[in-house]
Amino acid sequence: MERRRSIQSIKKINVLLVLVMIILFSNILYKGYEIFVPDSFKTIGAQIRKSSSNYLSEQIFVKSVPLLSYTFNNHSDLVKQEKLLGYETSYFKRFFSGHIPLIDYVLKEESLQYYTVAEVYPSIEQWQQEDEGNKNIDIAELEEESNHIEKPIENHIVKSYAYTLEQLKDFNFLMNNMYTVDNSIRVSPNDFNIEKWLSNDITVDFSKEEPKVLIYHTHSQEAFIDSRKGFVEDTVVGLGVELAEILKNDYEINVIHHTGVYDYPVRDRAYANAVGPISRILEENPSIEIVIDLHRDGVPDHLHFVTEINGKQTARIMFFNGISKTLVNGRMVENGYIPNPYVNENMALTLQMQLKAAEIFPGFTRRIYLRGERFNLHLKPRSLLIEVGAQTNTVEEAKNAMAPLAQILYEVFIGH
Template identity: 45%
Template sequence: MDKRNNYFNRLIKNMMIAVILILAVFLSIREASEAGKKADLSKAEELVKEGAGFGVSYIWRHQYPAAVWDEEKNGNETGKNEGSIGSAFFHFLMNQSPLFRFAGGGSKGDSAYEEADPSYQGYLESGKFYEEHSFLLYDGGEESGEDGSVNAGTKNAQGEQIPETSSGQETADTNDQNQGQDVNAGKNDSLTCAASNVWPIVGTTYRKEQLADYDFLMKHFYSIHTSTTAGRDLMKADHFLAEDFTLEGGNDKPQILIYHTHSQEEFADHGPDKPDATVVGIGTYLTRLLTDKGYNVIHDTSVYDLQNGKLDRNKAYTYALEGITGILQKNPSIEVILDIHRDGVNESLHMVNQVNGKPTAPIMFFNGVSQTPEGPIEYLPNPYREKNLAFSFQMQLDSAAYFPNLTRKIYIKGLRYNQHLRARSSLIEVGAQTNTYQEALNAMEPLAEVLDMVLKGN
């Protein structure tokens, strides 16, 4: 008797499986023929589930009528036909298939598959990161001024929006200024700006005690984009001040590389009568100024943001990395890398200040920290991140002391921006598209002086 029952049970089981397969094939063919060229895979999947579930339910109902749910009663209460034992049995069988779970048919979706393959979750997360952070591929440009402010979308250490002055440089309050050094006073060990025998101190200086205060540091020197964070563990002024950026090699070999990831950035008066009014033009002038000071400078004028004659900034940093890496391989003596840009702001905003008696476009030092609010970006390591931050910080301090109104706050954003190749790397925004070429050229003169101060270890 038991053998006979086992035989019938196996027979019923085999019949169920056969019916499932046959129904799946026929319903798939039916759906494909009705859809024609416009296939709807989601609908086909739904029909297979419903049809197969109904078929199994039908066999189950006739073989074991006492075990069938009261479908009519449940249908009146829920309005659904998914409560049958056959349907539940079908879904149980299908959920055992890894392929079905991978395709999204399981109730857990992606999380069910990740249990068997953790690398799949990594793939999903990296794709999500690229989708959410694609805007980080650009520099300070459009994001830093699209709403008419100088550093739009930035927050202070407390997560509050930071109001900006017309130059983007927030002035220290009166008490803070009184704690700093008086203008035209001599250099002393408690101050943090460079010593100069040529330029008098005419701006604001700071004491180490002030800069040791994290909140003071972030308020007066930095704008942090919402794509990243800059915590107390990273932003340490005493470490930044302790760095010595004196060049190690002589000028018999190349020392400084100037290039332009976005070479097509132009100024307001660019045109046929002034074709040089671009970031490449001001890079040429900065090259000349630094060469006159005795530095050996290479100016890379390669175009990295045009592809097939069309502007394409999506991969400009990738192309620039390939180009400047080749230059560094041929010239390993290079110790300083400067990527010169100009910002993009609201058309109604014209940033210009008097510096050394000349109308000057303000500059902005830009740091990428390879970090989002969720943590470090592991695939974009930068062994020189702290040194890059120190390099821009020292230039910012010297600018504030000797050339007030020259700089905006240092801008910090989430990606790397090719600042991982040398310890003295900086991305520098010079004015914006609303500045004239002459205003941008005027900024190169004090910039060359500040660079000279830091690179001579003053």
């Protein structure tokens, strides 16, 4: 028995000695590598290790998230950017970005052009449920639109006193003067059917007392440089109150102002949170034709968007379009998971709003911003997402923008 114990002790000692020798030998190899191997070979070795690490990390990530594997395997049909946007504000994003270069490419996180609006959907299942919930609305509105006979362009075309039709049909002119395109997407002349957009009849009959306009705020917590903490009237919700009162009192337009909160405590689900309640409001009020999502922009602190209108310092505004497309393998494709059947109607509306603003309040609007997501602009053909100033504007400057905005809305929708 004692001999057996002695043998076992010797085996343990031998194992420890072998481990020590392995460690020492590894250290010798490492030191030799550092001293004798040329730097060029070290670079190659580092690249091999990095590639191996990236590959293994990606495989681990894919195996852990089946949805991501499905996305990668069907990239020509699905929108990879939209699938991964749920990670955009995740605490794990920095970690995964360091190991999976594809994520940085998909999320386009280096964009400095636009800071505030980010449409984030947590899962494909939620997109499908959302689309199912709005299917009846979309079908009914599409049927209504299909019954509308578009007037010949020579009989119904918006006249611009700021720009000529030749200028508006010039793609380079549009890119230099009318539109800002987010660097996550690409556009071409074929994407701008200017004559059709100008001939699109977007007028609304305001003669009846039923509600025609819905104002709401996906990002209700957005405030301004001098906003008082805890005072709702100093946020974009306060702007909605101001705009609704002007439309009612000055133009006799019946407005519903919805003050639901969808960006607190979690901001990155705001659009997904808002779509259901807003859809129900539209179902309960079928007379509503105009939907306005009122925001304020987020920009670098040295920027201050202000102009003077009627002697008042006024925040400049920006119309925003989500075109429901994404960049895949160098070309733009339709986003099947967050479709918007009203992209052309939305684009026609912002163009006509931009032209009217340039006519009666030059310098009031910034260029129309285009991004690839949808931003719930699919809920109505006459859906608007409007940015009023930025976090660098004062509350007074932002509220001063509501009167000219109301006038532009009124004149565009009555076809003035």
